[in-house]
Amino acid sequence: MRNRKMKDALFYWTMLGSLAFILAVFSVILIVVFSKGFPALRWSLIFQLPKSGYYLGQDGGVANAILGTLYLSSGAVLVSIILALPAAIALQKDYTSPRFAQFTRLILDVLWGTPSIVYGAIGFAIMVYLGIRASLLGGIFALSLVMLPLMIRSMDEVIRIVPEELRETPLALGSTRFEMVRAVLLKQAFPGILTAVLLALGRGIGDAASVLFTAGFTDNLPGSLMDPVASLPLAVFFQIGSPLKEVQQRAYASAMILLFLILVINIVSRILEKRFTRHTIR
Amino acid sequence: MPHIAIRNLNVQCGDHQILKDVNCDIPDGCIVAIVGPSGCGKTTLLKSLNRLLDLNEDAKIQGQVLLDGSDIYGESSDVLSLRKKVGFMAQRPYPLPMSIQDNVSFGPKIHGLPDTSHGMVERYLRLAGLWEEVKDRLDSPAAKLSIGQQQRLALARTLAVEPEVILADEPTSALDPISVKIVEHQFRLLKSQYTIVLVTHILRQARRLADHVIFMYSGELVEQGPAESFFAAPKDERTRAYLSGEIS
Numbered sequence: 001m002r003n004r005k006m007k008d009a010l011f012y013w014t015m016l017g018s019l020a021f022i023l024a025v026f027s028v029i030l031i032v033v034f035s036k037g038f039p040a041l042r043w044s045l046i047f048q049l050p051k052s053g054y055y056l057g058q059d060g061g062v063a064n065a066i067l068g069t070l071y072l073s074s075g076a077v078l079v080s081i082i083l084a085l086p087a088a089i090a091l092q093k094d095y096t097s098p099r100f101a102q103f104t105r106l107i108l109d110v111l112w113g114t115p116s117i118v119y120g121a122i123g124f125a126i127m128v129y130l131g132i133r134a135s136l137l138g139g140i141f142a143l144s145l146v147m148l149p150l151m152i153r154s155m156d157e158v159i160r161i162v163p164e165e166l167r168e169t170p171l172a173l174g175s176t177r178f179e180m181v182r183a184v185l186l187k188q189a190f191p192g193i194l195t196a197v198l199l200a201l202g203r204g205i206g207d208a209a210s211v212l213f214t215a216g217f218t219d220n221l222p223g224s225l226m227d228p229v230a231s232l233p234l235a236v237f238f239q240i241g242s243p244l245k246e247v248q249q250r251a252y253a254s255a256m257i258l259l260f261l262i263l264v265i266n267i268v269s270r271i272l273e274k275r276f277t278r279h280t281i282r
Numbered sequence: 283m284p285h286i287a288i289r290n291l292n293v294q295c296g297d298h299q300i301l302k303d304v305n306c307d308i309p310d311g312c313i314v315a316i317v318g319p320s321g322c323g324k325t326t327l328l329k330s331l332n333r334l335l336d337l338n339e340d341a342k343i344q345g346q347v348l349l350d351g352s353d354i355y356g357e358s359s360d361v362l363s364l365r366k367k368v369g370f371m372a373q374r375p376y377p378l379p380m381s382i383q384d385n386v387s388f389g390p391k392i393h394g395l396p397d398t399s400h401g402m403v404e405r406y407l408r409l410a411g412l413w414e415e416v417k418d419r420l421d422s423p424a425a426k427l428s429i430g431q432q433q434r435l436a437l438a439r440t441l442a443v444e445p446e447v448i449l450a451d452e453p454t455s456a457l458d459p460i461s462v463k464i465v466e467h468q469f470r471l472l473k474s475q476y477t478i479v480l481v482t483h484i485l486r487q488a489r490r491l492a493d494h495v496i497f498m499y500s501g502e503l504v505e506q507g508p509a510e511s512f513f514a515a516p517k518d519e520r521t522r523a524y525l526s527g528e529i530s
């Protein structure tokens with residue numbers, strides 16, 4: 001009896017301990033970013049383009065990178081959703097043999113862990129072959145490659161856990177598979193699908209390596225899909241390497257802006273999620 | 283001609299023979315009850331009648347199921363229209379993730395039936411004995427209903443596609459005694475227009491409802507016949523043992 005209670009208490013404290021440890025480590029990271037970045041944070045940083053000599057400590061801001069990151073990641077998320085959702089549904093046993101699906105999942109899981117610089121390099125090679133230079137289009141393409149495996153696999157997992165009997169319900173009424181997918185799988189898995197999109201976005205939005213060769217970097221805003229585009233991760237990367245303290249601080253301030261963007265995106269999608277889960281079967 | 287005729291039906295999952303050479307005729311306009319101990323293959327038999335068994339990729343199905351004389355497993359058979367004709371209510375009811383009203387009109391809509399109106403929804407909810415409880419919240423999520431209400435919603439949803447045959451897998455298992463009475467009463471009313479096959483664990487329910495009884499035991503169809511003679515004078519030793527409660 002006492003032994004069982006002790007085990008329970010031990011388990012409880014172990015859980016709490018790991019959580020506290022994780023929170024502590026990440027708090028330190030956040031505190032470093034904030035304390036280093038805060039002195040450099042001002043409206044001009046957010047709303048102005050870099051002026052000449054910005055990277056040597058002159059005036060200006062990273063509006064080019066903020067907008068560039070929004071363009072790149074929203075484009076890549078859009079492309080990824082359009083490809084990932086059908087692909088994730090195709091992996092379900094209603095459409096593919098479980099053995100083939102298992103094999104594909106393995107491949108995707110491996111791809112998910114591939115360093116994003118590899119996607120950047122491959123994307124770049126393809127662009128050279130097609131005669132496209134570093135551009136918004138190229139960046140979106142490379143970033144989609146980074147996001148896709150993670151997005152497909154997380155969508156796949158949340159669609160897979162929809163109970164068998166729930167899938168059977170519309171089919172038993174004589175629905176086609178497509179009608180079943182629409183009426184049941186997508187609705188039931190919606191919160192999970194949203195999470196999958198967010199996970200992939202989180203993986204992509206902060207990624208510097210994939211856009212390094214493919215999107216390029218510029219102090220201006222892109223006028224078309226074929227123009228090079230700046231991004232926040234690269235802005236952080238270029239500034240953090242500077243020997244000047246001011247410029248380094250701006251790197252951390254830029255990272256804060258990136259964190260803030262991710263926060264806003266998450267909050268908005270949580271609100272969206274509430275509106276779409278009224279009918280979910282638990 | 284019987285409405286449904288099952289001929290030498292064998293179902294195998296891996297090396298497990300779930301149904302062994304089942305033969306039987308299901309007549310029109312009456313209630314057929316399938317009884318038997320847990321795991322004997324009742325659900326499997328029921329699912330084979332509208333090809334829901336096809337969804338199980340390791341199930342190997344051999345033999346014939348003739349609906350109005352044509353084999354539902356034959357080349358020219360169309361699964362979607364078969365399932366419209368032969369409705370199925372699962373052992374555990376699952377509402378579709380949508381409103382109560384949309385649950386009922388889902389079937390008519392996908393099959394392009396002419397009437398998908400509010401009146402149609404009301405008619406079938408009344409038929410399933412659920413109308414009074416939900417008439418003020420037709421737009422609220424079906425997921426919020428109690429299990430018993432969900433079971434009656436499943437009945438309304440099945441009836442709404444205007445099937446000829448209703449397959450019901452323990453349709454009253456989640457209901458309180460009063461709802462059981464309502465649903466049993468509905469089945470009695472429905473039987474003149476439909477062929478009803480229901481699986482039940484409860485022998486007394488079979489006695490109350492069935493015109494014809496099928497007794498399954500470990501994948502075999504052991505005995506079948508009109509309800510009176512089945513209960514009064516069972517022929518097989520195993521049927522007698524089951525009826526007297528020695529095997530359950």
Ligand SMILES: Nc1ncnc2c1ncn2[C@@H]1O[C@H](COP(=O)(O)OP(=O)(O)OP(=O)(O)O)[C@@H](O)[C@H]1O
Pocket residue numbers: 295298300318319320321322323324325326327338373
């Ligand atoms: N997908 C499957 N794969 C392998 N075996 C299965 C599968 N589905 C059912 N079985 C087996 O087939 C047998 C019959 O199952 P079935 O569900 O038809 O029984 P049942 O008579 O409906 O039982 P219950 O009264 O408990 O619902 C059981 O032994 C079960 O374990």
Ligand SMILES: [Mg+2]
Pocket residue numbers: 324325326373451
């Ligand atoms: Mg069963």
